[in-house]
Amino acid sequence: MGLDEAGKFLRQDGITFPITTTANNNTPQLALISEKSAAPFVILGTDYHNYACLYSCVDNNVNSVTDFGFIWSRIPNMNPVMYEQCRTTFNKYGVDTERFQVVRQGGDCNYALMDSHLLSNVKSAKTEL
Structure with missing residues (x-):
């Protein structure tokens, strides 16, 4: 939680999608597309x-x-x-x-994989609305 300029509580806006890929052995992951920080x-x-x-x-x-x-x-x-x-x-x-x-990081993220998967989920989520 955080407060906006008027002192009202903020809620985090965004959409969470399950992601499964062969890159992570089909272990479910979550990605949050957030419009602002809570x-x-x-x-x-x-x-x-x-x-x-x-x-x-x-x-x-x-x-x-x-x-x-x-x-x-x-x-x-x-x-x-x-x-x-x-x-x-x-x-x-x-x-x-x-x-x-210290948080040890692995290799670089595969942004192309994430972008294409997230975009397809966003399109299907909008279609369902």
């Missing part, structure tokens, strides 16, 4: 070509908050210098990077 986030730093450092914090209204720090990279194996630049940026804004966990 939680606000701030780009704390970026070089516009390789990485972006994003932060989100949501008040849960139960005397607690949920916060997230993301480091987005355009390649699966991020340059350690760029990673450290993001960590430094987060620390500058008071974000505890000791809680961060």
Whole structure:
């Protein structure tokens, strides 16, 4: 959950589709096409070509908050210098990077496969409406 400019709760809009392909041994996957984020986030730093450092914090209204720090990279194996630049940026804004966990990425995504599959599902979903 997040709040809009008027302080009203946002709902995440989008469509979720099951995806099965031989590329993942027919293990069902989900893809979400989202029009907006349910939680606000701030780009704390970026070089516009390789990485972006994003932060989100949501008040849960139960005397607690949920916060997230993301480091987005355009390649699966991020340059350690760029990673450290993001960590430094987060620390500058008071974000505890000791809680961060590295997520090992695999190979590049097969966007052509995803795009064609998602587009065919979107067309069939619109037809059913």
